Amino acid sequence: MKNIVILGSTGSIGKNTLEVARNLKDKFRVIGLSSNSRWELLSDQIEEFKPTYIALNDSKLVEKIKGRFPNNNVKVITGSNCLEEIVQKKEVDIVVSAVVGAVGLPAAIATLQQGKILALANKESLVMAGHIVMSLAKKNQILPVDSEHSAIFQSLQSGKPGEIKRVIITASGGPFYDYPREKLCDVSPAQALKHPTWQMGQKITIDSATLMNKALEIIEAKWLFDLKIEQIDVVIHPQSIIHSMVEFCDGSVIAQMGMPDMKVPIQYALTYPERKALSVKSFDLSSIGNLTFKKPDMEKFPALKLGYQAAREGGTIGAILNAANEVAVQAFLDGHIRFTEIVSYVEKMVNDHHFIKNPCLEDVLAADIWARQEIKNALFKRIN
Ligand code: NAD
Ligand code: MG
Numbered sequence: 001m002k003n004i005v006i007l008g009s010t011g012s013i014g015k016n017t018l019e020v021a022r023n024l025k026d027k028f029r030v031i032g033l034s035s036n037s038r039w040e041l042l043s044d045q046i047e048e049f050k051p052t053y054i055a056l057n058d059s060k061l062v063e064k065i066k067g068r069f070p071n072n073n074v075k076v077i078t079g080s081n082c083l084e085e086i087v088q089k090k091e092v093d094i095v096v097s098a099v100v101g102a103v104g105l106p107a108a109i110a111t112l113q114q115g116k117i118l119a120l121a122n123k124e125s126l127v128m129a130g131h132i133v134m135s136l137a138k139k140n141q142i143l144p145v146d147s148e149h150s151a152i153f154q155s156l157q158s159g160k161p162g163e164i165k166r167v168i169i170t171a172s173g174g175p176f177y178d179y180p181r182e183k184l185c186d187v188s189p190a191q192a193l194k195h196p197t198w199q200m201g202q203k204i205t206i207d208s209a210t211l212m213n214k215a216l217e218i219i220e221a222k223w224l225f226d227l228k229i230e231q232i233d234v235v236i237h238p239q240s241i242i243h244s245m246v247e248f249c250d251g252s253v254i255a256q257m258g259m260p261d262m263k264v265p266i267q268y269a270l271t272y273p274e275r276k277a278l279s280v281k282s283f284d285l286s287s288i289g290n291l292t293f294k295k296p297d298m299e300k301f302p303a304l305k306l307g308y309q310a311a312r313e314g315g316t317i318g319a320i321l322n323a324a325n326e327v328a329v330q331a332f333l334d335g336h337i338r339f340t341e342i343v344s345y346v347e348k349m350v351n352d353h354h355f356i357k358n359p360c361l362e363d364v365l366a367a368d369i370w371a372r373q374e375i376k377n378a379l380f381k382r383i384n
Contacts (some may be wrong), residue, residue: 002093002272005032005053007083007107010041011260012201013121013145018045019330022149024276034099039064046074053089055082084109089113094270096145097122101204101326102319102368105129106269109361112136119269121145124326127310128319129364130223136202142224143269148217149224150265151243151256156225158254159246166254167227168245169217170237171296174209177236181300185340189333197240206329210342211296215307219318222311227378229312234304236294253322259283303343304378306350315357316367323371324349331379349375 004021008014014035019027034055042061046054046069054368055077056062062078077085083103087095087110095111096119097104104122109129111118113136120126120142126133133142144150148169156164175194176184193202193207200208207213218232243265245255258264259281267278298304310317328342335346349371356363 001029002027002270003029003091004096005034005086005089006030006090006092006096007034007055007087007099007104007122008098008100009033009045009382010035010038010098011098012199012204012264013096014076016262016269017096017098017119017266018049020263020270020278021049023278024267024271027276028094029184031091032089034083034086039068043068050074052091053077053086055086057082067157081106084110087111087116092116094119096266096270097355098145100124100201102128105133105364109136112141115141119145119266121266123216124322126223127216127219127322128368129359129361130219130318130359131283131314131358132227132364134223140272143272144220144224145262145265146217146270147260147262147265148218148244149220150268152221152225152246154256154268155244155246155254158252159248161226163248163250164225164227164231165247165249166231166233167221167225168233168235168247169214169221170242170244171211171214171234172208172240172242173236173238173294174211174213176209176240177294177297184300187337187339189335192332192339196238199260202333203326203329205324206342208330210303210339211301212303212307212325212329212343212346214296215303215310216322218304218307220312229308230237230341232311234296236296237291239288239291240289240292257283301343302347306343306347309350313355315355316353316359316363317355319359319364319367320349320353320371321346323368324375327372327375327379336379336383345375345378348378 030049032053033051036058041109054073084106094117098121105125108125152167195205240260242257247253261280310321324346328345331337
């Protein structure tokens with residue numbers, strides 16, 4: 001029996017993780033939950049899974065949850081360090097990091113320092129500080145939840161690290177892959193939030209439309225699998241059936257496939273190295289018909305170029321790229337900037353920032369704060 005904590009339990013990955021835990025009650029006990037949204041859903045989760053701990057940063061949520069569970073049978077951890085505190089509880093075996101954004105970094109670090117398994121969906125923590133996160137991780141202490149990285153992790157089991165020629169990360173291309181380039185500046189948040197193959201949270205859905213998600217995944221792959229930039233390729237595969245591939249030195253290419261369903265990589269991260277039964281939509285190639293592939297268009301989707309630049313140059317660029325992107329995506333969702341301006345603003349922040357080659361954690365966090373403030377200033381000037 002393993003004790004798990006889910007950071008971001010009311011989100012898309014969080015809910016899928018609870019579904020996996022619900023189906024494997026004899027293997028997993030949910031002892032901790034955390035969220036900063038949707039208190040009714042969180043209350044239902046508390047009622048069903050009866051966790052020992054809840055971590056809540058939002059004081060309004062604390063009041064509501066304490067009101068709903070007045071008998072103190074759930075311990076509520078509050079304050080800005082609540083995620084780090086909950087992962088450090090001694091009973092915890094596995095932490096599923098399913099929060100969105102930079103808030104995941106300190107909790108990822110605390111999880112690894114405590115020697116616990118980190119099932120990682122929060123790619124932002126690797127994008128910001130992959131060199132720090134990976135230096136703390138023992139072999140297989142971080143298990144990827146991102147579907148592409150789970151696919152690479154599974155495919156890598158066919159060979160040894162020295163035998164890898166390259167990885168090929170697949171991308172659905174998002175809703176605008178075939179959309180006319182000159183009309184991209186006019187797409188609305190509602191259009192951008194319609195992902196063709198995956199149901200996800202808002203931020204990652206917009207990242208998938210700009211292809212910034214793939215940029216973040218290039219950086220994530222570099223750190224997780226210790227790859228050189230020349231070993232990371234991206235291919236557009238609109239059906240999202242092949243979740244990614246590894247080409248070995250003998251020319252063999254191993255792919256992991258399946259219907260798009262995040263429960264598959266989540267469950268594999270939780271049960272690794274074992275596999276357990278999971279009921280998923282049947283895999284019927286004849287009804288899928290065609291699997292198609294295209295070269296990514298870096299001119300139409302400049303986020304990809306930024307992803308390669310950040311992966312190549314390292315240092316503080318990842319933190320800047322991530323923070324600027326978080327703010328720009330929110331500004332687009334709030335109707336303040338155009339779709340194409342998301343990546344333009346990120347690029348400007350990456351170019352303007354004071355680069356540090358080997359940043360410590362404080363440097364990374366300072367770069368994050370700088371980028372947020374700088375882009376907010378730029379947006380403020382624009383809007384007013
Ligand atoms: P989401 O927006 O649906 O959920 C985010 C969750 O994090 C919510 O429960 C929210 O309350 C919580 N949260 C946000 N800020 C918090 C804070 N400060 N403290 C505590 N909780 C906080 O997002 P999602 O789509 O589930 O994505 C989560 C992460 O997983 C992201 O890093 C994303 O890139 C990654 N990911 C998601 C998918 C997917 O299919 N959704 C696939 C691969 C990777
Ligand atoms: Mg992914």
